[in-house]
Every structure is written in structure tokens, then in C-alpha cells.
Amino acid sequence: MRNDSAEPNGIDDMRNIAVLGYGVVGGGITTVIEENCAKIRETVGDDVCVKYILDLREFPDSPYADRVVHTIDPILADDSVELVCETMGGAHPAFEYSVSCMKAGKSVVTSNKEVVATFGVELLECAKENGVQYLFEASVGGGIPVIRGINTALAADQISSVNGILNGTTNYILTKMRTESRTFDDVLAEAQVLGYAERDPSADIDGIDAKRKIMILTALASGKLVRDTDVYTETLRNVTVEDIHAAEAWGGAVKLIAGSVIDGDAIQVHVCPMFVPWSCSLAHITDVYNGISITSPVCGDVMFYGRGAGRLPTAGAVVADVCAILSDAAKMERNPVFVKADDGCVKPFDEIGFRCYIRANAGQVELCEALAAYCDGTEVLSDKAGVVEVITGKLTKPELDKIRVQFAGIESVIRVLD
Amino acid sequence: MRNDSAEPNGIDDMRNIAVLGYGVVGGGITTVIEENCAKIRETVGDDVCVKYILDLREFPDSPYADRVVHTIDPILADDSVELVCETMGGAHPAFEYSVSCMKAGKSVVTSNKEVVATFGVELLECAKENGVQYLFEASVGGGIPVIRGINTALAADQISSVNGILNGTTNYILTKMRTESRTFDDVLAEAQVLGYAERDPSADIDGIDAKRKIMILTALASGKLVRDTDVYTETLRNVTVEDIHAAEAWGGAVKLIAGSVIDGDAIQVHVCPMFVPWSCSLAHITDVYNGISITSPVCGDVMFYGRGAGRLPTAGAVVADVCAILSDAAKMERNPVFVKADDGCVKPFDEIGFRCYIRANAGQVELCEALAAYCDGTEVLSDKAGVVEVITGKLTKPELDKIRVQFAGIESVIRVLD
Numbered sequence: 101m102r103n104d105s106a107e108p109n110g111i112d113d114m115r116n117i118a119v120l121g122y123g124v125v126g127g128g129i130t131t132v133i134e135e136n137c138a139k140i141r142e143t144v145g146d147d148v149c150v151k152y153i154l155d156l157r158e159f160p161d162s163p164y165a166d167r168v169v170h171t172i173d174p175i176l177a178d179d180s181v182e183l184v185c186e187t188m189g190g191a192h193p194a195f196e197y198s199v200s201c202m203k204a205g206k207s208v209v210t211s212n213k214e215v216v217a218t219f220g221v222e223l224l225e226c227a228k229e230n231g232v233q234y235l236f237e238a239s240v241g242g243g244i245p246v247i248r249g250i251n252t253a254l255a256a257d258q259i260s261s262v263n264g265i266l267n268g269t270t271n272y273i274l275t276k277m278r279t280e281s282r283t284f285d286d287v288l289a290e291a292q293v294l295g296y297a298e299r300d301p302s303a304d305i306d307g308i309d310a311k312r313k314i315m316i317l318t319a320l321a322s323g324k325l326v327r328d329t330d331v332y333t334e335t336l337r338n339v340t341v342e343d344i345h346a347a348e349a350w351g352g353a354v355k356l357i358a359g360s361v362i363d364g365d366a367i368q369v370h371v372c373p374m375f376v377p378w379s380c381s382l383a384h385i386t387d388v389y390n391g392i393s394i395t396s397p398v399c400g401d402v403m404f405y406g407r408g409a410g411r412l413p414t415a416g417a418v419v420a421d422v423c424a425i426l427s428d429a430a431k432m433e434r435n436p437v438f439v440k441a442d443d444g445c446v447k448p449f450d451e452i453g454f455r456c457y458i459r460a461n462a463g464q465v466e467l468c469e470a471l472a473a474y475c476d477g478t479e480v481l482s483d484k485a486g487v488v489e490v491i492t493g494k495l496t497k498p499e500l501d502k503i504r505v506q507f508a509g510i511e512s513v514i515r516v517l518d
Numbered sequence: 519m520r521n522d523s524a525e526p527n528g529i530d531d532m533r534n535i536a537v538l539g540y541g542v543v544g545g546g547i548t549t550v551i552e553e554n555c556a557k558i559r560e561t562v563g564d565d566v567c568v569k570y571i572l573d574l575r576e577f578p579d580s581p582y583a584d585r586v587v588h589t590i591d592p593i594l595a596d597d598s599v600e601l602v603c604e605t606m607g608g609a610h611p612a613f614e615y616s617v618s619c620m621k622a623g624k625s626v627v628t629s630n631k632e633v634v635a636t637f638g639v640e641l642l643e644c645a646k647e648n649g650v651q652y653l654f655e656a657s658v659g660g661g662i663p664v665i666r667g668i669n670t671a672l673a674a675d676q677i678s679s680v681n682g683i684l685n686g687t688t689n690y691i692l693t694k695m696r697t698e699s700r701t702f703d704d705v706l707a708e709a710q711v712l713g714y715a716e717r718d719p720s721a722d723i724d725g726i727d728a729k730r731k732i733m734i735l736t737a738l739a740s741g742k743l744v745r746d747t748d749v750y751t752e753t754l755r756n757v758t759v760e761d762i763h764a765a766e767a768w769g770g771a772v773k774l775i776a777g778s779v780i781d782g783d784a785i786q787v788h789v790c791p792m793f794v795p796w797s798c799s800l801a802h803i804t805d806v807y808n809g810i811s812i813t814s815p816v817c818g819d820v821m822f823y824g825r826g827a828g829r830l831p832t833a834g835a836v837v838a839d840v841c842a843i844l845s846d847a848a849k850m851e852r853n854p855v856f857v858k859a860d861d862g863c864v865k866p867f868d869e870i871g872f873r874c875y876i877r878a879n880a881g882q883v884e885l886c887e888a889l890a891a892y893c894d895g896t897e898v899l900s901d902k903a904g905v906v907e908v909i910t911g912k913l914t915k916p917e918l919d920k921i922r923v924q925f926a927g928i929e930s931v932i933r934v935l936d
Contacts, residue, residue, distance in 0.1 A: 132816055136674050143674065243817030249663050256554050256561065256837040381823055384802040398550055398834035399661030402824035405799055406817060416816035419674040 115144060115426050118152035118175045118206075120197055121188035122159060122168070125211045125238070128415025129185055130164055140419070144426040151181055154197075172197050176204045183425055185418050186210040195219045202230045209421040211238035211414050217312035220325050221440050235421040236436070240266065240313040243413030244406040245420070246392045250320045251436060257396040259321040263359040263517065266313040268388035268408045269297050269304040270336050270356045275386045278344045278353065284337060296388070307333040307356065307371040314358035317392065318369050322362045324441035326369050332449035332497075334372035343373075343512050346457060346489055350481055352377040355385070357517055361452075368447040374517040375457050375491075381405075382517070453494030454515035457481075461509035464488045470506055474499045491516060533562060533844050536570035536593045536624075538615055539606035540577060540586070543629045543656070546833025547603055548582055558837070562844040569599055572615075590615050594622045601843055603836050604628040609636045616641055620648045627839040629656035629832050635730035638743050639858050653839040654854070658684065658731045661831030662824040663838070664810045668738045669854060675814040677739035681777040681935065684731040686806035686826045687715045687722040688754050688774045693804045696762045696771065702755060714806070725751040725774060725789040732776035735810065736787050740780045742859035744787050750867035750915075752790035761791075761930050764875060764907055768899055770795040773803070775935055779870075786865040792935040793875050793909075799823075800935070871912030872933040875899075879927035882906045888924055892917045909934060 119126045130150050133140065140148055152175045153159075153168045162168075175181055184201040186208055188194045194215040198208045203226070210216065216223070216236045227234035237247045241264075250259065265271050269291065276287040288305065291297035303309045311331045319325040336356050347354045355376045360369040376383040381403050385391040390408025395401050407413045423429075453475070460467050464483045467490065471478045475493030482489045495503070504510050537544045548568050551558060558566055570593045571577075571586045580586075593599055602619040604626055606612045612633040616626045621644070628634065634641070634654045645652035655665045659682075668677065683689050687709060694705040706723065709715035721727045729749045737743040754774050765772045775792040778785060794801040799821050803809040808826025813819050825831045841847075871893070878885050882901040885908065889896045893911030900907045913921070922928050 132674060136676060136816065139676055140674050244820055245667050249667065256550065256558050256841045257834055258554060258557055381799075381802065384799065396834075397830070398554065398837075399831045400825045400828075402662055402822070404820070404822060406820035410818075412815070413817045416675055416814075419816075423674045 114147050114149035115183075116149050116151040116178075116181045117183045117185060117422060118154065118181050119150055120154045120172070120184060120186045120194070122153045122155040122157070123187065123189070124411045125187040125414045125418065126153070126155075126185070128411040129187065129418055132412065132415045132419045136419070140423060143423045146426075148422065148426065151178070172200060176200055179205075181206060183207045183209065183422060185422065186212055186215070187418065188212060189214065191215050191218045195223070198223055198234070199226050202226045202232050202234065205230065205232060207233040207235075207425045209238075209418055209425065210236045211418050212236075213239040213309070213312040213316060217315040217325075217328065220316065220319060221438065224436060224438070233425045235425065236316070237421050238414045238417035240316050241390050241392060241404065242406065242408045242410055243416050244390060244392065244404045244408065245417070246317065246404045247320060247436070249402070249404055250317065250394065257398045259362060259394055259396045261359065261361050261395045262314065262317050262321055262392065263357055263382060264310075264314060264317065264392040265355055265382055265385050265390055266310040266358045266392070266408065267304055267307075267356060268390060269301070270310070271385065271390070272296055272388045273305070273336070274339070274344070274354055274356070277339075277341055278348070281341050283341060284339060305337055306335045307358070310356060310358040310371045314360055314369055314371060318360040318362070318367060319438040320436055321360070321394070322367050323438050324367055324445060325438050326367060326441040326446055330369065330441070330446045332370040332372065336373055338512075339373050339514070340512065342459065343457070343514055346459060346481065347375045347514075350375060350457070350491065352380075353383045354514065355382060357382070359517070361447075365445045366447045367441060367445055368449065368452055370449055370452075372515055374515050376517045380517060450497050453496050455518060456492045456495050456500065456516060457489070457512070457514045458492060458503075458510060459487060459489045459512040460507050461486055461511065462488055462507055467507060470503060474503065532565050532567035533600060534567050534569040534596075534598045535601045535603060535840060536572065536599050537568055538572045538590070538602060538604045538612070540571045540573040540575070541605065541607070542829045543605040543832045543836065544571065544573070544603070546829035547605065547836055550830065550833045550837045554837070558841060561841045564844075566840065566844065569596070590618060594618055597623075599624060601625045601627065601840060603840065604630055604633070605836065606630060607632065609633050613637045613641070616652070617644050620644045620650050620652065623648065623650060625651040625653075625843045627656075627836055627843065628654045629836050630654075631657040631727070631730040631734060635733040635743075635746070638734065638737060639856065642854060642856070651843045653843065654734070655839050656832045656835035658734050659808050659810060659822065660824065660826045660828055661834050662808060662810065662822045662826065663835070664735065664822045665738060665854070667820070667822055668735065668812065675816045677780060677812055677814045679777065679779050679813045680732065680735050680739055680810065681775055681800060682728075682732060682735065682810040683773055683800055683803050683808055684728040684776045684810070684826065685722055685725075685774060686808060687719070688728070689803065689808070690714055690806045691723070691754070692757070692762070692772055692774070695757075695759055696766070699759050701759060702757060723755055724753045725776070728774060728776040728789045732778055732787055732789060736778040736780070736785060737856040738854055739778070739812070740785050741856050742785060742863060743856050744785060744859040744864055748787065748859070748864045750788040750790070754791055756930075757791050757932070758930065760877065761875070761932055764877060764899065765793045765932075768793060768875070768909065770798075771801045772932060773800060773935075775800070777935070779865075783863045784865045785859060785863055786867065786870055788867055788870075790933055792933050794935045798935060868915050871914050873936060874910045874913050874918065874934060875907070875930070875932045876910060876928060877905060877907045877930040878925050879904055879929065880906055880925055885925060888921060892921065
């Protein structure tokens, strides 16, 4: 697919790629390629040239103004383009464009977690059928090389669980709530003004972004992509400053944890706020940073940490995938492979017990007696001014729902990461 | 090199490997291969069989008793052995055996940081000349996939610095000193009884182990392997409980940091105890855990964390390299490449300024006046009962040496990781 003849467009002795979507990440790609051209040339063996940029907008002031196209057609028609970076976001038309590019013999690299979490199985199959590559290191954890970490170094190992702080916006909000004792709404509003949170913050604060990322990581770790609807997802909106202070008094921090447990063929995936003890490295991850902890019998806990988003880290991960493909390294890597998880192998969240932090306007005796009916080992954290705080034994969601009905005074329930 | 004919030894339809040195890591290799045989078969395409174990000892009770040999010759002579795991430790005869194996057409995988730090350039050249692979993921960070992390995912990026907690024993000692307010000697003696520290603890506590590991990581990051003697290395023996408490009061922890700075062609590598602020993830790494933080303009700070040693994590990393080679993945990976650093590119440690924590039996005014001659911005932490504690501006080693002469009352000097 290399172009060895001089092109009218004037791009020769180059490996040509196209970028779909010239937003934050797409713009970062051209920057990274410019700034690291020597290192990229050394890795790939040639210069890499962004020959087309697909976007609905024009960029008259950009040095790439003349590369901008408004339909996918010229890219599909140009055999000199061997690889396409899809940084559009959203499932559609990213899915259709990616399929068209692969059918035209072009490898595709993406930062788009939604399209991978939704159509990952179809996209990997399409790549295989067309003898091209489909890579998505940038879809999870920005510049943190966690997907290669799972795929290559852990190749001789069975992963038993993945727990991550996968959304920088919510971790920033939780950090500010803790250090400045400010309410969720207050910090969110500020984050929106500063541009750290979207005007519609739902994807971040309701756990949707984290859910897509843990679906991808779990698919790599288990070989099975679960459905969106199989992931128990709890919003962060209800977490209060009191909860965060209670976690500190207990010995940890509140974090939005995206987790999965892989037990043979059975998989369970969830996203919810959790009490994370200081003994767990994830508790110490603050601000917009992400962390992913992977547990296996051989390696124990391995954690990856870094900026989980942002223009350059994410673009850097896209360009690393570009280099892997253009240097032929990706052909021989243990590439991502997963199939759709069938209904039988997804363990319902309702069956999983977690220790929980409960704060209630209730008497200690009554609450503990009610909890004793469901679990052993409830530990009282404090009991003053009519407010009792406990860490319970393991409780399932249906049990928690019943206890909530029994105690109208329950103010807060947050699971514990053990 | 594969053996497709039935062997008298009865090992057929297998990929045969040998293990040199059946100690802690070597023994872990057979365990990992047994316990993860399904995953390994899936990765490699065949079963992997340990056909020979080279050790001076006999292991009559081991299921591998009949595989034990006492010289390298039968391994070199057996063409069905395509890969050798060198887990002997020490530079010799590990170097000579590894060269012999590669000359006999066998790839070599090692967990031996001493041989890589000493002869890494020669061993990689030898692999190249003989068309085989030489991999050493297990030589740094046990089960933490940091070498692949540097080599593949950061392929499009320039690494500007590496900072690591690379020795679990010293980190365990520092953790115990902090949490139990016990002296260095006391905790070291206990660690020796428990088997966490060697009877001769010098390699750990004098920074030699950490030095070898940072030499390897820096070689991967910069393409240049510095000499042992180019690494400024300071023992941990002089760190006191007072220092650790002072770090806490300041807002961080004392850690044995192995660090390097890569600035274009100039490299600087050092190992020394440092004040690490809580804002840096490395400060939160406790017990025997290791952490490696890599900084680059594109990705910012990326950190890898996990058990840096131990039988199974280290053996798991060896087996991951075995799988990479036997599945042909390693052929196309961006394999480790580095050359010897020439004298010109190693920046002398004496030229590098660090902020420092200084505790002295002296008057605040006198100490600050003396420091003012060398650096700006000295900050007084405390001044009571004739003991003054300060954080200085940036000071080089020669400057510190002069100040020590000037102030006989200086009890402690520890650099700050900024």
C-alpha cells in the first residue's frame, strides 16, 4: 500500500496517513508528529505525513489547511494512504468510516472509546477479514500504555481483576471536594467554567465514560466484551463532602472506581463510587490523573498511572499505534482479540456482595440489628448526635435496597474496595 | 530450530527451552509454565517444555529431577532447545553462557540485572549477529512491564527523565522506619531474619541493585548505557528516623530514588535517598513495592507500579519474554537497542544542583548566611533547641561538601526530588 511514485500532491518518500476529526486529539496528532519527527523516522524508517484531515470545518490558519477534506471519499480513493486515525468520537459515523477504511485496505487507529466499547468485536473482525490492523491504545488512559501492558507483558498470565480510576474529570472533582471541603455542585460548576468538564457533564459524572473504558480493559483481560447494559453504573452526583471526610476518618478516599472481576468464564463489571483504603495505590491518585490496577496470580498487583486524557498524551498514544503499524511491529504483537460475552458468562451485579459504608440518622443498636440480619462483621465508625456511621459486612444490592427501605434515615451508602 | 521428530527424551510437539540456574526465579519459571499452560499454549501455539535445568545442585524431589544437568554442553548441543532462560545472577558465567547459547542459535531471556547493566551492549550485539533475540523484561521491576512500556508504547516520544523506587528491600526498611519509628539497623536486622534482606545487604542498601536497574532503564530511554562508575550512588545507611519524620513534617517521604535526566545527548544518572513530596506518586509507594515514573513532553508523567521482585512476578516476566519470542512477536517488536555512552555525553553529578534538606546543630542565622553564599531561597522548616532544619535552594555536591566542612554540626543532608 506504500506509494513509491511521486504524487501530484507533492508528498513523496513518506508514509501517508489521514486523520478523521480535527478536534483536540486530532489536532494533537499533527503536533506530535511534527515535534517527534526524528524519533518517529527512527522507529518507522520513513517520515510520516498527514495527507488528509477530514472535518466539517475549515482551518484556514492551519499549516494543514490544504489537507482538509469534508467527505471520506478522497481518503478511501487514495491508495497511498495506508493508515487512518479516527479521532471523531461517538459511535457513528466513526464505526462506518472505520469499516470503509479497513475494507479499502487501510489500517485504523482510534482514541474513540465509545466506538470500541460498542463495536469493538465487529471492528476487530473487519480488520482481520481485510488483513489490516485495528488498534486503540488511546481509547483508555490517554498516554498510559495500559492496553499494550495487558496484551503483551501479561501474555503468560491470567488476569483476575481490573480496578481503575478511568475518568479524570470526576477524580478532579473528588480531589477538590476533599482538599477544599466544597460541594459536588460547586466544584462541578467551577470545572465547567475552567473547561475541565463538559457543559453536559453526564458522560463523566454518571460513569458512562468510565464504563466504556472498563468494558474495553475487561475485554482485553478476559477475551470477552460485555454489553453496555451488563455494567452496573452508579452516578457520582450523590457523593457528599461528609462521605469524603468519613472516608478519611476511616483511612482512605472516595474514588469513582471502574472495576471488573474475572473468574474463569464468569465476568462482572461495575462502575461506582467506592471507599478506597490508603493501602491501595488507587486511593492516592489525585486531580485529573488516572490509574489502572491489574491483579493476577503471577504478578500480584501491577498499576499503571498517568494523565488519562488531554491533547498530547492521547495524541501520543494514537501516534504510538501509528508507529507500531507502520514499522510492522503490530503485525507480530499479540493483538487485541475478543468476542461478545454471551449472557451466561456475565455474573449479575445483584449477586456480588461488597462491604459498605453506611451513614444514617438512626440509633446504632437498631441499624446494627437490622444489618445483622444480612451480614456479619459490621464495624461502627462513629455514633454521635443521632448520626451513626458503620462499615458493614458484605452486602448485595438487593440487600442494600431492603435496608434502605427499612431505614428512611439512611443518608449515604458507598461500597468499599477490598 | 523446532524439533518435529520424536526425541528419545520423549518430548514432542513442544517448544523446548532450558533454564540456567534453578534458584528462586528459575524455580518460579517451571511453576508459572505449569500453572498457566493454557494461556501460554494460546499465546505461543504449542506447549512450552523445560527440557534442561542447569544447576550445580541436584533436585531429587523435584518433578524436574531428570532434567537437571551440571554443564552447559548438553544444552548447547541440543538443537531442539530454541530458547534459554538465564536466571543465574552475577555477571559471570552468565555472560559467557548467554553468548554461547546465542552463538548456538538460541535466544536468551534473563532476569539478571547485573549482566545486562554490565554487558548489555555486547549481549544485544551478539543476539543481532546470530539472528536471535535477547530480552530482559524481568531484570527491572519484576512483574512490572516497564521495559516493554518504554520500548513500545513510548516509541513516538522522547523520554526526558526516569525516576524509580527500584529496590524493594530498602523501600521495606524505609516504610518500617517510618511507621514504627525504628532505627535503620534495627529494621535491617529484622529484614535479614525474615529473609527480605540478604546476609550481606550491601547490594540493596548501598544502592548497587538500584544502580544496575536505573542503568538499564536509562539505556532503553536514551539509547546509551552508561558505565557503572558514571552513576553517583549514595548509601541508605545514614538515613535516620529523624530524617523520615522531618520529611513527613515537610510534606513527603524519604525514598531511595534511582533517577536519570536525559537532555538531548547529555545523560545524568544517580541513586540516592531523597525527600519525595506527597504530590509525587513515588512518595506513596510502601513496603516491598517498586514504582517507575517516566516523564516525556508528550505523555507527561506515566508511572508503573507493582511488586518489583519475588519468585512469581519475576518468573512471570521471564515467561512473558519467552512467549514473546516463541510466538514470534518479539521479532517485530521495537527491540531494546543501545550503545555504550561515550564520556562526552555523561554529565558529571557534581554539576547538578538539587534542593536539599539540611539538619544542623547550629544557629539559624549562621546556617542561612552560609547557605546564602551558595544558593537562593533557603526555607527554614524549624529552629528549636539548637537544631535548625532547612530546605535549601539548589546545591551541587561540591557546594554541599564545602558547607559540611564549614558546619561541623550538620547532622543530615538529603536531596529533594523536584
